[in-house]
Amino acid sequence: MRFIKLAFTFSVLLYVNTAFAQQKTIAAKVEALLNKMTLDEKVGQLNQYNGDWEATGPVTKDVGNKLDAVKQGKVGSVLNIMGTEHTRKFQQAAMQSRLKIPLLFGQDVIHGYSITFPIPLAEAASWDMPAMERSARVAATEAAAAGINWTFAPMVDIARDPRWGRVMEGAGEDPYLGSLIAGARVKGFQGKGLGNTDAVMACVKHFAAYGAAIGGRDYNSVDMSKRTLWQTYLPPFKAALDAGAATFMNAFNDLNGTPATGSSYLQRDILKGQWGFKGFVVSDWNSIGEMIPHGFVKDNYEAAEVAIKAGSDMDMESRAYINNLAKLVKDGRVPVTLVNDAVRRILTKKFEMGLFDDPYKFINPEREKATMNKPENIEAARDMGRKSIVLLKNEKQLLPLSKELKTIALIGPLSRERWYLKGAWSTDVDPNENVVTIEEGIHNQAPGAKILYAEGCKIKDSVATDFKEAVETAKKADVVIMAVGEDIFMTGEARSKANIHIPGVQEDLIKAVVATGKPVVVLLMAGRPMVFNWTAEHAPAIVYTWWLGSQMGNSVADVLFGNYNPAGKLPMTFPRSEGQIPIYYNFLNTGRPAQGDNDTFYRSSYIDAPNTPQYAFGYGLSYTTFSYTNISISKTAIKKTESLTVSFDLKNTGNTAGEDVAQLYIRDMVAQPLRPVKELKDFKKVMLAPGETKRITFTINKEKLQFYNDNLQLITQPGEFKLMIGAASNQIKLEKTFQLTN
Numbered sequence: 001m002r003f004i005k006l007a008f009t010f011s012v013l014l015y016v017n018t019a020f021a022q023q024k025t026i027a028a029k030v031e032a033l034l035n036k037m038t039l040d041e042k043v044g045q046l047n048q049y050n051g052d053w054e055a056t057g058p059v060t061k062d063v064g065n066k067l068d069a070v071k072q073g074k075v076g077s078v079l080n081i082m083g084t085e086h087t088r089k090f091q092q093a094a095m096q097s098r099l100k101i102p103l104l105f106g107q108d109v110i111h112g113y114s115i116t117f118p119i120p121l122a123e124a125a126s127w128d129m130p131a132m133e134r135s136a137r138v139a140a141t142e143a144a145a146a147g148i149n150w151t152f153a154p155m156v157d158i159a160r161d162p163r164w165g166r167v168m169e170g171a172g173e174d175p176y177l178g179s180l181i182a183g184a185r186v187k188g189f190q191g192k193g194l195g196n197t198d199a200v201m202a203c204v205k206h207f208a209a210y211g212a213a214i215g216g217r218d219y220n221s222v223d224m225s226k227r228t229l230w231q232t233y234l235p236p237f238k239a240a241l242d243a244g245a246a247t248f249m250n251a252f253n254d255l256n257g258t259p260a261t262g263s264s265y266l267q268r269d270i271l272k273g274q275w276g277f278k279g280f281v282v283s284d285w286n287s288i289g290e291m292i293p294h295g296f297v298k299d300n301y302e303a304a305e306v307a308i309k310a311g312s313d314m315d316m317e318s319r320a321y322i323n324n325l326a327k328l329v330k331d332g333r334v335p336v337t338l339v340n341d342a343v344r345r346i347l348t349k350k351f352e353m354g355l356f357d358d359p360y361k362f363i364n365p366e367r368e369k370a371t372m373n374k375p376e377n378i379e380a381a382r383d384m385g386r387k388s389i390v391l392l393k394n395e396k397q398l399l400p401l402s403k404e405l406k407t408i409a410l411i412g413p414l415s416r417e418r419w420y421l422k423g424a425w426s427t428d429v430d431p432n433e434n435v436v437t438i439e440e441g442i443h444n445q446a447p448g449a450k451i452l453y454a455e456g457c458k459i460k461d462s463v464a465t466d467f468k469e470a471v472e473t474a475k476k477a478d479v480v481i482m483a484v485g486e487d488i489f490m491t492g493e494a495r496s497k498a499n500i501h502i503p504g505v506q507e508d509l510i511k512a513v514v515a516t517g518k519p520v521v522v523l524l525m526a527g528r529p530m531v532f533n534w535t536a537e538h539a540p541a542i543v544y545t546w547w548l549g550s551q552m553g554n555s556v557a558d559v560l561f562g563n564y565n566p567a568g569k570l571p572m573t574f575p576r577s578e579g580q581i582p583i584y585y586n587f588l589n590t591g592r593p594a595q596g597d598n599d600t601f602y603r604s605s606y607i608d609a610p611n612t613p614q615y616a617f618g619y620g621l622s623y624t625t626f627s628y629t630n631i632s633i634s635k636t637a638i639k640k641t642e643s644l645t646v647s648f649d650l651k652n653t654g655n656t657a658g659e660d661v662a663q664l665y666i667r668d669m670v671a672q673p674l675r676p677v678k679e680l681k682d683f684k685k686v687m688l689a690p691g692e693t694k695r696i697t698f699t700i701n702k703e704k705l706q707f708y709n710d711n712l713q714l715i716t717q718p719g720e721f722k723l724m725i726g727a728a729s730n731q732i733k734l735e736k737t738f739q740l741t742n
């Protein structure tokens with residue numbers, strides 16, 4: 001035993017020493033190269049251009065031939081170039097530059113590359129870290145085989161406003177859940193570490209607070225206290241950093257009057273200072289140049305000065321650095337040491353990835369061909385898809401459906417849709433035929449059933465159409481499945497909406513079909529929480545499917561026919577109306593918390609709407625039921641250096657095996673400053689056979705009790721804490737209190 005321990009300690013030491021030695025050699029190599037570089041070549045490393053054929057932002061057409069610029073050493077990275085053929089062309093150009101510094105190839109590999117996985121918000125509903133890590137791993141493996149070595153993901157912006165189109169890219173509203181997911185995704189993308197041919201650099205974005213854009217309008221201002229920034233918006237970034245994220249991207253928004261891209265507070269003080277980040281920061285697309293329309297600087301010369309001083313290392317598509325930075329140094333406005341620091345950070349990553357040893361390391365057509373669309377990865381996408389589905393309603397256990405059904409009516413504009421199922425920010429490298437539609441998924445599971453189809457209406461139809469065909473079709477069937485929701489252009493960047501109801505007249509179509517009295521299952525597809533009050537009240541079964549990617553039809557059918565028992569839980573609150581937004585579960589109590597509808601002066605709610613959401617954070621049903629009983633707590637008082645445990649029995653009280661996500665919320669009853677009425681602090685996703693009981697234990701320690709005071713110090717305050725355990729933020733089943741004594 002002692003020998004094993006010694007051997008273990010020795011190998012850990014060896015590993016640490018080797019890693020340290022490698023870092024030291026890389027540092028020496030970087031310095032040697034830096035010493036050879038002219039100022040212009042240094043600035044070139046800080047410049048990133050969009051590739052030639054695809055754009056993910058407003059294109060600037062003034063740059064001339066980009067390959068020539070690469071040959072002249074004026075480019076450190078390109079984005080939006082996919083595939084070994086194209087990346088090779090650019091890397092060959094880089095190898096013709098004086099110092100032959102390899103290029104980085106960046107791409108928004110957000111939820112899959114060739115195989116599309118569920119949109120990130122959907123995946124977040126799985127509360128399943130290994131599954132999300134695997135999803136990112138598959139995406140990285142495919143992308144890295146196609147010449148890409150850097151993904152602009154994960155997006156870790158906390159979002160409490162479903163009007164914002166980019167909620168689909170993140171993990172929802174909660175800092176605790178969001179932090180775990182951020183870490184899992186970084187690990188998935190970076191795999192066993194940079195230097196491996198299946199690892200891409202992660203880029204954590206958008207630093208910071210982009211998700212709090214006022215009114216949910218993309219790119220908009222953010223105004224928030226530093227305490228809220230630290231308490232709610234920064235934790236997922238820190239978690240991503242702790243997981244080893246190689247790069248960060250700054251953001252379009254201003255934060256309290258300073259554009260994030262020009263914010264030394266964010267990039268130098270917090271990220272590179274307090275957090276000790278050693279990687280590099282890339283700007284968002286033209287976000288350096290956009291400090292001009294923000295009204296923060298008067299021209300690109302000033303923009304470049306502000307951005308480099310603030311800690312933005314690489315300029316994506318502004319041309320602010322390439323056109324001004326050398327002059328700024330010569331004019332004495334920017335010390336060359338700042339430029340050196342940025343170049344050093346970028347070169348270090350290029351060395352760490354082994355690009356100097358082999359610039360074509362990621363550019364291998366055989367590997368590209370062999371890696372895409374592997375059956376086991378397609379299966380992983382299908383599994384991730386069904387894990388992401390949230391069952392919202394299931395009256396009289398309408399679901400799961402029998403595979404022996406004779407006639408199924410499939411109604412709605414998304415029934416036969418293929419491309420939209422991939423959701424926004426899919427790379428579209430696979431032909432659309434690779435996507436399984438809802439109709440195909442149903443047919444695969446119930447091949448004996450006759451599927452009657454009616455479109456009913458188009459997604460955007462705004463005037464009541466004649467639903468006769470849909471109604472007649474429904475009447476002929478044993479069961480009706482409706483596929484309705486948004487289209488692919490309704491979420492994603494620059495796709496905020498003021499009206500987040502199910503678009504067009506689709507809810508009228510649901511009404512007409514439900515009125516037939518047939519059993520109706522509504523599948524809701526969207527990249528955000530939608531509003532659908534009538535459906536919530538009257539449709540017998542509702543399945544929130546989001547966008548699940550290439551395997552969507554199969555994943556949905558797995559749930560519909562009971563091959564898989566749904567266990568997804570909402571990562572974002574679903575409002576009853578847009579007027580309730582922003583809406584989130586971990587709010588502060590007012591001095592007059594809502595008591596009841598008749599207490600006029602105690603009504604801190606609206607006079608025309610309750611405060612409660614349609615569906616709460618953490619909510620989601622299963623085909624089985626669970627009970628929470630026998631809570632016990634190990635101590636009723638602890639000091640802040642101590643910990644306690646709280647345990648309970650989770651039982652599957654139904655007839656089907658299933659998983660529940662048991663959630664632990666904490667409330668600090670009296671605190672200055674105030675603490676939320678509930679904060680998620682832990683959870684466990686547990687699989688139980690019918691009748692099976694498992695005893696679940698959560699540990700509570702200082703980390704779970706501390707919070708930021710107004711001086712941004714993490715503190716705990718003595719007093720009473722309430723522990724709440726349940727199946728959703730609004731389904732608390734067990735409670736206990738304890739005292740924190742000091």
Ligand code: NOJ
Pocket residue numbers: 056057079108152205284285493
């Ligand atoms: C702008 C988006 O905000 C960012 O998330 C993305 O990575 C870049 N464009 C590059 O496409």
